[in-house]
Amino acid sequence: MTNEVKVWDLFVRVFHWSLVGAFAVAWFSEDVERLHVLAGYTVAGLVVSRIVWGFTGSRHARFSDFVPTPGEFIDYMKAMLRGRPPHYTGHNPAGGAMIIALLASLLFTALSGIATYGSEGKGPLTDLMFSLGDGAGAAIEDVHEFFANLTVLLVALHVAGVIAGSVLHRENLIRAMFTGRKRNH
Amino acid sequence: MKKLLTVFLITGTLASAGGAVFYAGAAAGEDDKRMNRRDARTIVRDFRPVMNAEYQNECGACHMAYPPGLLPARSWERIMGGLADHFGDNAELAPETEAAIKAYLLANAAERADSRRAAKFLASIAANQTPIRITETRYFVRKHDEIPERMVTGNPQVKSFANCVTCHRNAEKGVFDDDDVRIPGYERAHF
Amino acid sequence: MKKILLITAALASAPGFAAHPVVEELMTEYGAGGTAVFSAEQGRALWNQENRNGDEVRTCASCHTADLRKEGRHASTGRAIGPLAPSADQERLTQRAEIEKWFGRNCKWTFGRTCTPEEKGHFLAFIQSQ
Numbered sequence: 268m269t270n271e272v273k274v275w276d277l278f279v280r281v282f283h284w285s286l287v288g289a290f291a292v293a294w295f296s297e298d299v300e301r302l303h304v305l306a307g308y309t310v311a312g313l314v315v316s317r318i319v320w321g322f323t324g325s326r327h328a329r330f331s332d333f334v335p336t337p338g339e340f341i342d343y344m345k346a347m348l349r350g351r352p353p354h355y356t357g358h359n360p361a362g363g364a365m366i367i368a369l370l371a372s373l374l375f376t377a378l379s380g381i382a383t384y385g386s387e388g389k390g391p392l393t394d395l396m397f398s399l400g401d402g403a404g405a406a407i408e409d410v411h412e413f414f415a416n417l418t419v420l421l422v423a424l425h426v427a428g429v430i431a432g433s434v435l436h437r438e439n440l441i442r443a444m445f446t447g448r449k450r451n452h
Numbered sequence: 453m454k455k456l457l458t459v460f461l462i463t464g465t466l467a468s469a470g471g472a473v474f475y476a477g478a479a480a481g482e483d484d485k486r487m488n489r490r491d492a493r494t495i496v497r498d499f500r501p502v503m504n505a506e507y508q509n510e511c512g513a514c515h516m517a518y519p520p521g522l523l524p525a526r527s528w529e530r531i532m533g534g535l536a537d538h539f540g541d542n543a544e545l546a547p548e549t550e551a552a553i554k555a556y557l558l559a560n561a562a563e564r565a566d567s568r569r570a571a572k573f574l575a576s577i578a579a580n581q582t583p584i585r586i587t588e589t590r591y592f593v594r595k596h597d598e599i600p601e602r603m604v605t606g607n608p609q610v611k612s613f614a615n616c617v618t619c620h621r622n623a624e625k626g627v628f629d630d631d632d633v634r635i636p637g638y639e640r641a642h643f
Numbered sequence: 644m645k646k647i648l649l650i651t652a653a654l655a656s657a658p659g660f661a662a663h664p665v666v667e668e669l670m671t672e673y674g675a676g677g678t679a680v681f682s683a684e685q686g687r688a689l690w691n692q693e694n695r696n697g698d699e700v701r702t703c704a705s706c707h708t709a710d711l712r713k714e715g716r717h718a719s720t721g722r723a724i725g726p727l728a729p730s731a732d733q734e735r736l737t738q739r740a741e742i743e744k745w746f747g748r749n750c751k752w753t754f755g756r757t758c759t760p761e762e763k764g765h766f767l768a769f770i771q772s773q
Contacts (some may be wrong), residue, residue: 268489282488329573330459331455334455334458334459335455336454336455336458337454337457337458337459337461340453340458361605364458364462367458367463368462368466371462371463371466371467374464375467375470379470386503393625403478404503405477406471406473406475406476406477406478407474407477409473409474409476409477409478410470410473410474413469413470413473414466414470417469422637425524444639468738490762509765513722513724514720514722514724516720516722539719539754540719540752541719542747542748542749542752543748543750546740547742562742566744583770607654610721611716611720611721612719612720613722614719614720614721614722615721615722618721
């Protein structure tokens with residue numbers, strides 16, 4: 268406990284678990300329109316505020332801290348395949364890349380969801396979707412489902428990565444997302 | 453800067469995958485099975501908005517492009533069979549246009565609209581009747597019985613029950629909620 | 644060729660918008676029966692000509708109003724009809740199939756018969772000048 272350090276700030280932790288909740292609600296309320304739309308907008312709002320926080324937040328919350336260069340990402344993946352990835356205090360390069368992929372996939376899910384809603388005559392994109400016609404409405408719904416499924420796949424990889432990282436470095440990364448504290452070396 | 457490249461690589465890959473799905477979907481958009489699958493998923497309260505371009509252009513020029521769920525298939529069949537005298541107007545169409553519009557109307561008629569409102573219209577029509585006026589269905593009559601004639605046919609700003617959108621301001625989107633109703637000249641009345 | 648020049652000259656001198664090639668094409672076709680140059684004034688007279696249908700008096704203006712730059716209303720349904728004048732809506736008189744379709748439908752409603760090519764030519768000249 269002695270060499271633990273604060274890594275995840277309060278915003279990041281609250282954001283993380285709210286997102287888990289809102290996405291889960293959206294995923295399972297597919298056929299309950301009001302709840303689904305509410306959860307979807309919540310996801311969109313959370314993602315947008317996380318992007319803002321990525322520029323303004325505390326050290327390890329910033330994109331500049333955890334987005335890897337392509338080279339760093341590849342080196343890290345190679346090290347991981349050899350079973351000896353280096354330890355990072357904040358996100359490791361694979362984790363950092365995953366954050367970007369998750370945020371992008373969630374954002375695309377939300378946008379295509381709002382467009383699908385518009386094609387049913389509701390929400391801010393109604394006029395746009397009407398101008399595009401019925402085919403576009405059905406197609407954008409496919410896009411929405413694609414990104415929702417992709418997000419679930421990414422979540423699975425994310426969780427697998429967290430478990431792998433926890434085992435390899437003998438630290439409880441899930442607990443860290445509650446307490447905000449991680450080992451410092 | 454190289455970090456930015458990572459962001460572009462990831463978001464770009466996702467966006468192109470989404471684009472590919474969209475174009476594949478748009479290309480298959482005319483496929484009936486897909487549309488039926490989409491329609492079968494949810495039951496709407498009022499009507500799905502009319503987004504058939506030919507129906508909108510041809511029929512929507514003279515009257516609102518009524519949601520096909522307002523009448524049963526047999527009614528649309530009868531209406532489309534008599535376009536030369538369409539309520540006193542000549543509404544003849546090129547044969548291929550007529551066939552396309554008829555197919556759209558029949559595929560989305562009250563029996564297949566997956567709409568609670570359409571089900572009510574359908575239930576109010578006796579099985580041995582084939583109305584061609586929406587205004588003559590019992591459900592329509594019942595829902596409009598508290599509206600005095602002077603507000604509609606006697607109202608120069610409205611003129612006819614045929615023009616739903618004059619009072620039902622979201623009718624073009626398929627929404628006929630009481631809360632959206634504003635009768636021109638009687639804005640302060642509530643329904 | 645001379646005929647086309649005459650028509651073009653007539654259209655160019657009109658105060659309205661430059662005519663779409665489709666209008667010139669149709670006028671040439673309508674003119675093949677004899678009348679070389681169509682007149683906006685005769686078109687206007689036809690536009691306002693009153694026709695009886697039972698107790699009802701029908702004119703083009705019944706739906707489109709006498710001022711083609713204004714929005715009209717369908718006589719029986721009350722549906723808004725966008726202005727017909729090309730000066731108010733540049734999309735007007737640009738599609739052959741639309742022009743022919745509406746001549747077909749609306750002549751039957753207004754006059755109870757199809758219009759002659761000559762009448763259609765006058766109508767085009769009149770509408771184009773608006």
